Amino acid sequence: MSPSRIWALAFLAFFLVGAAWAMASPYDGAPDEVRHIIRAAGVVQGQIFPTPATSRAGTLDLYWADRYELFLAAHHDLHLAAGHRPTARRHVKGAGGRGRAARSLPPLSHAARRAAARRGRALLAEARDQLPPAPATGAYQTVPKGLVAGGPPSTEYNYCYHWIASQSAACAPVPGKGGSKPFTVFTGAGRYNPVYYAAVGEPLVRWPDWTGILLARLISAALCAAFLASAWLSCVQWRRSRLLIAGLLVAATPAFFELAGAINPNSLEIAAGISLGAAAIPLLLDTGSEHVQGWLRRAAVAAIGIGQFRAMGPAWMAVLLAVLLIPPVRARLRQLWSRHSARWWSAAVVASCALGAAWTIVFRTLQAESDHFTYGVLWTLRHEITGALPRNIEQMVDGFSYLDTRPPREIAAVWLIALCALVIAAFAWGSRTQRWRLAALICGTLAIPVTVEMLTANAVGFTFQGRYLLPLAASTPLLAAFITGSSGRVSIRLQARWIRALVVILLPIQLLSLAWVMDRWQSGVGPGHSLDPLSGSWHPVTGSLLPLLVITAGLAGLAVLGWRAARPAEQERALPGGSPPGEGLPLIRRIAQPDHGQRTRSA
Structure with a gap:
């Protein structure tokens, strides 16, 4: 099969998976989507260079401190799964500046979680009247009013079902x-950098x-595909191995495909990170391939995109x-x-x-203005290692919506x-070098959220999410498969x-993930709620059946592509045990091993 045909078929399959999520999601169903819709509509209308501004509609510090009960209710099960016990204390400033110690609560029933959510909202309303709100950073954009039917979003994520x-x-509001x-x-x-928004914003206006x-x-979704x-x-x-496909x-992951079907530059950053890893690893670590030029071109295009899509791209x-x-x-x-092409x-x-770094510096993309926390260094480090880090790892697989949709834990476990x-x-x-290389990638990836939150916890709270890591973390399975x-x-x-085992195991999980999240959006989850993704009090504008059919078609296409790509070539099947010449030797020895003349049938 020609490379162009392989690319086209893979594009179609991946696009169908992302398109299914795009059809299934409600208004602002994916993380921060309305905020990105506003930015995209502003960019295509010429509002490219915004004047940095602040808003006092809501604050991060009030969100994490005075809505602590709501935060706990939404994430309590994740803490328990990570092995935490209800003993950790922290000191946060509440209304009037008085400090209080908050203790993790025992496991909450479904009714108790709803009560905690209501109490969190009441605390927020009370605190807003007593404290001058700290500013949230961003900019103002003038956009069609139909795009923000629910009113301007705040840092409190206050749409009714979040x-x-x-x-x-x-x-939810109807746009x-x-x-x-x-x-x-x-x-x-x-x-934020306008490149991604310029590509997706025209239909919004x-x-x-x-x-x-x-x-x-x-x-x-098409750009990600x-x-x-x-x-x-x-x-x-x-050609040396097919295991890169497994990587x-x-x-x-399913969490990535949810983003791929949303308006969020994080999705394209992750897709470009996967493409960069898949091309750069064989390009830099293998020799003797005739596909160097293609790897070089694809790695460079992905790297150029990563440099522009989000502020942390150059760091990844x-x-x-x-x-x-x-x-x-x-x-x-x-x-x-x-x-010459490499240069x-x-x-x-x-x-x-x-250019990406200059934009981040000039427009202060990463600036955050809040300082109402007094976390201790040791408590923060312990919280990161025992709580936040395991949660970030899990979120890279099943961190759906606003982290309020917890699918069966078997999904993350199997993945x-x-x-x-x-x-x-x-x-x-x-080899020793390869092991050190893989260990450095894993440790470097996991050290980033710990370092970031150690430096910023007292300014903005614990805001790091697993999806932020995926552009870099996606290279871990690729490098492991290469080694x-x-x-x-x-x-x-x-x-x-x-490879075929992963096709059989992982692709159905993609379908299960969409069905589960659709059920949460359409019916809610908990006792007395339906587990049928075709029923509920809300339905996508395309209907509930179409997204399920579309993702099934896309996953079937991926399954066929994976099954065929894993099939041994005819000349390799003819060898005893299905192994190519020299297999079983270390890579360097196999490359250096002279060809003593493999006899052909005619000889």
Whole structure:
């Protein structure tokens, strides 16, 4: 099959999966979507360079302190699953500036969680009257009023069904009311880099209702699918082993596909991160392939995008390249640098990162103005290691919506088992350098949220989410698969079985995840609620059946592609045990091993 046909088929399959999520999601169903809708509509109308501003409509410090009961109700089960006990204390400032110690509560019943949510809202209303609200950073944009039918969003995420899993989206605002009438509104995404928003924003201005929102979501899903198709092609073209495909299947988690069907630059950043890892790993760590030019081009395009989509993009890229290039692979770098295209692509990547960093600095994208916490250093470190970090890892798999939708824990468990299988095999069979490289990537990835929140907890609270890490973390299964595949310890037939096992196990989980989240949006979750994704008090504008049919078609296409890609080539099947010549030797010895003349049938 030609590379262009492989890319096109992979694009179609990935697009259908993302499109299903785009159809199924309610108004502002995915994280921060309304904020990004406002920014996208503003950018395509020429409001590219915003004046940094603050809003006093809501505050992060009140959200995390005075709504602590609501936060606890939404996340309590995650804390218990991580092995926490209700003994941790913290000191937060409440109304009037008086400090109080908050203790984790015992397990809450469904009714108690709803009561805690109501109490959290009451505390917020009371505290707002007693404390001058601290500013939330962003910018003002003038957009069609139909896009913000629910009123301007605040940092409190106060749409009716957010943070209350038992509440369906039937009470959510319906976009379109107010039409194209100009409406100036504050958004926390108002200072973000405009590149992504320029690509998806045009339908929002032309049709400021469900039509425009769905079209913008589908454009975003198509952009993500393009990067994923490039990643698939990079994996298929690595001839030494097929296991890179297994790494890609693990890297594209259900939580990512929810974002792929939403208006959020984080989705495109993750997709570009997957594409970068799939191309850069064989490009820099393997030799002797005829696909170097394709890997180089796809890695460069992904890196250019990562430099622009979000503020932390250049940092993710720097960590990945440092891991792949230290210890240095000088011979490979000299070989690549001898290509004129490599020098031009490198210059483009550097320019993109420089422009992205300049935007972040000039428009103060990462600025946060809040200082109402007094967390101790040791308490913060303990909280990060025992609570926040395990939660971030789980959120990369099943962190849906506003983290208020908790699917069965078996979803994250099975996914993490698939990841651990690749990582354990890589540590067992990789060389010393390869093991150190993988360990550096894992430790570097996990150290980032700990470091960030240690530095910012007293300013903005604990706001880091697992999805922020995915652009970098997605390279972990890819690198582990590369190390395992290049070790020569796994036969061609076993590689095929491994990939097909992941196809059979992981792809149905993608369907289950969508069905579960649809059920939460349509009926709510909890005692007395339906578990039928076709019923409920709210339904998508396309109907509930269509998203399920679309994702089934996309997953079926991925299954066929994965099954065929795992199939051993005819010449490899003819070898005893299904192993290529030299398999079983370390990678370096196998490359250096002279060809003593494999006799052909005619000889």
